[in-house]
Amino acid sequence: MTSNNSVRICNPDNVSGLKGNILRIEAPGINPFVNELCEISWGDDSLSFGRVIAFKRSEVVIQVYNGTLGVARNATVKFLGHAQKLTFSTESFGRVFSGGGVPLDGLPVLKGTSVDIGTPSVNPIKREMPSQFIETGIPMIDIFNSLVGSQKIPIFAAQGEPYNDLLLRISSMTSADVVVLGCMGMPPAEYDRITAEMQTSGASTKTIVFAHTTADPASECLMVPDMVLATAENFALKGKNVLVMLTDMTSYADALKARESDLEKIPAERGYPGNLYSQLARLYEKACDFVGEGVITIIGVSTMPDGDVTHPVPDNTGYITEGQFFLKDARIDPFRSLSRLKQQVNDDTRDDHRSLMNAMVQLYAEAQGAREKAAMGHDLTNRDNSLLEFASDFEVGLMDLSVSLSLNDALDTCWTILKHHFSREDVPIDRR
Template sequence: MTEALRTLLRSTRVVEIVGDIIRVKAQGVAFGEMAVVENVDGEKSLARVVDLEGDLVSLQVYAGGKGLSTDASVSFLGHPPDVVYSEHILGRIFRGSGEPIDKGPDLSMEPRIPLEGPTVNPVMRVLPTRMIETQVPMIDLFNCLVESQKIPIFSVAGEPYNELLARIGFQADADVVVFGGMGLVFDDFHFFRTAFENHGIFHRTVMFVNQASDPLVERLTIPDMALAVAEKMAVEENKRVLVLLTDMTAYADAMKELGIAQERIPAIRGYMGDLYTQLARRYEKACDFKGAGSVTILSVTTMPGGDVTHPVPDNTGYITEGQFYLHDQVIDPFGSLSRLKQHVIGKATREDHGQIMNTMIRLYAGAVEAEKKQSMAFELSSFDEKLLKFGTLFRKRFMDIRVSLPLIEALDLCWQTLAECFEPDELVMKRDLIDKYYPRTEENA
C-alpha cells in the first residue's frame, strides 16, 4: 500500500466542536493538511488543519460546524489546500471551497496547484516601469497605478467602492483580471458579474467569491486562491494580471473569529498578533517577474467608523505602496498616495504629466483655501475668484469617480481647464510646456 493511500485511509473521530473548529486525536498529521469530515448522515465537507498540540489536531471546517456531530469521522488527505488551474478557468466563478458555482463544465479532472507556493526569488523581481491605465482621472493623473504595485482603496461603509473597483477592473489595460470577493451580499456579487459580462471582459476574468451567506471559514481561502492563480498566469503564461480584492477588512474579521475559536490570545481590538504578517503574506505576492508577466493587487479596505488608525487599515498602510482614499463619493487628492508613481510619470507617460499633476493639485489646494475665505465672508481677490471657478471645474471634470477618460484626453482636459481659469503667467509652469500645450484662442493669443 502506498504512503498516499495510507494517508487517505487515516480516519478518526471528533473529540470537540467549537464553532467552525473541530478537534480530533491523530498521529502523523501536517499543519495545513486537508481533510474530509463525514457526518453521521453521510454529508461530507472539506477541512484544514489549523493547529497542532501533540496528538490533538484542530481543523477548520469549510462548511462550518453547524449540524456536525461528535460521531463524525475525519479522513486526512495528505496534501495542503489547492485550487484548480488550467486554461478553462477563465470566465468561471468559484466559491471559497474551490468548487465552481456557475453551473459550467466539470473541472474535477483539471490540474490543481497549491495555494501556498514558495515566495519569489528577489533576484527575479524587476523595478516597476509600466503604468496600468484605469481611465479614472484621479488615479491616472495624480496617483498612477503602477504595474506590480500593491495598493488599497481606503473607504467607509456606504461609499461606492465596489462600483469603483469594478470600473477599474473592466477599464484597466491588463491581460487577465482575477477577482476575489469576501463576505459579499448577493447584490454586490451579481453587480460584479454583470459588470464584467456587460463590458466584455468576463472571458478573461476568474472570480473567487465568498458570499455573506456562505460559511465564514471559506472567506479565508479567497485571497490565496486568487493570488495563486494570478502568480501562475504571470510566471508561466507571461500575463499582466490585475487582482481585485474586496473587502480585506472582512477577511481580517474572519481571521479574528478563527483566532477566538482557537482560544488564541488577542492583541489590539480583538485581532490576533500576527495580523500584519498575514496581510503582508498576501500583498507581497504583487511582483513584476523578470522575463515573465506581473501581478498587480488593488484591494478595498473599509475603515470601521472612518477610523484610519483601525488595526486593519493601519497595518495595511505599512505594507502597501500608498492608498486611494475614497470619501463623499470622490477620491481625495490630498489623502491619496502612490509611492511608485515617480517611476512612470513623464517616463511611461507624456512629458507634461508631472507638471500638470503638481500644478493642478497646487491650484486645487488654493481653491479649497479660497472657499474657506468665502465661507467666512473675507474679501476675495480676483485670483481667488479664478481659484473658485477652477475648484468647481476640477471636482466636476476629474474628482467625480463616474468620469472615464483615457490619460491623453485627461491631460488635454487639464490644459483646457487651466486655460479657462488662468492666464499662462499665472500657472508657474515650465515655459516650453506652456508654449506647446496651453490652448491658444483669439482672446489669449
C-alpha cells in the first residue's frame, strides 16, 4: 500500500468546500495518496478524522468520518502519512467495534498488530480450489444449496424478511472457526437485539462484530466491509476457517450513492455510482481458500427495495457471486436459490445426499402443481393428496427457519418424510 511515512500539515484557511461528508482543501506541495488518513482540527478541542479519496493538482478531497457538520473553514488538516489501520488481535472474540474500529462495548481498546485494510484480493491462480463443506445447521442450505469454503454468496430478501435472524442462526451453528459480522445501516433497536441474542446464544465466543447504525455518520458505513475483511484475512492467514457475514450490502451501496452525490459525480442507474459493480466485486472477491492456510467464505445480505430483483444492488451482485439464497415468506425458496459450488462437496458428505436433494425438490415442485389444481377447484388424485401432505411436512420439518439440524439428521428427516407419504416406487430415486 502506498505510504508517505511523514506527517504534513496543511495551513488553516485553505478549506475550499464543505458538503455532506466531503471536505475540499487547497494543499499545494502536500503530495497526498488515496486512502491516506487525515486529522482535521479546529477551534480549541474539535477533532475529526478522514481519508483522502481523490486529488487533482493542489486540491485534495477528503471524506470526513464524522461528517463536516461544525467543521470550520479555518480548520487545520494534518496528513498522517499512512492509510487507516486495524488493530488485529486474537483477543477480539465477543467484541463489538464501530466502522472506524472504535470499541462500542465499553471494554478497553485492543492491543495487537496494526494491519492494513482495503488490501487487494488474492490472485485466483494462487488460491486452492473450493472443496470444504461449511455446515450451517440450516437444512435448506446444507442439503439443497450447500455452502462451500471460499464461496461468495448473497442472501436476496425483500425488506421485512428475517434475514438477520437467519444470519444469527448460522453464526450460532456454523462449523467455521471464526465468524466476522459487519452491520451496515442497521436501525439501533435491531443492532441492540442482534448483539444481545449473540450473547445469549453463545455465538459471541467465536464472533467479532463491526457495526454501523442509522444513527452513525454515513461515511463509517463504507469502512465496515474493509474492517471485517481485514480481520477475516488475518485470521485465515493463521489457518482459521472464517465465515464473513455482511448485512446490508444495499445500505453500503446507498452510502456509496450519497458520497458520489456529495462529490457531484454523474450517477448511473437509479442514482448509484457507475463503478458499483467494481465496488461490490472488490469486497466479494476477498473470499479465498489460501494455499496451505485458512479460508474466507462470504455471505452478504442484499435487500431488494419493493422486492425488485432487478434493483442495481442485487442485479450487480448476481454477476459477481456464486449463486444466491433467496429468502421469501421467511423461508429459503428452493426454486430461486442456488449454490453454484455445491457439486464440489455433495458427493463427499453422504452417499445419499445428491439423490435425496434432487428427489425432495422434484416432489415439492410437483406439490406446487397439486396446490394450483386444488386452488382452481379441480379433482385431486390420491397422488395429489400425498404430494400436498408431503409439502406441508417438508415446509414444517425442513424449510422453517427455526429448524436446526445437522446434515446427517436433516438427510434422515428427508427419508422419514418420504416414507410417511410415498411408497418406494413413487420416490424418484435410482437405487441401482
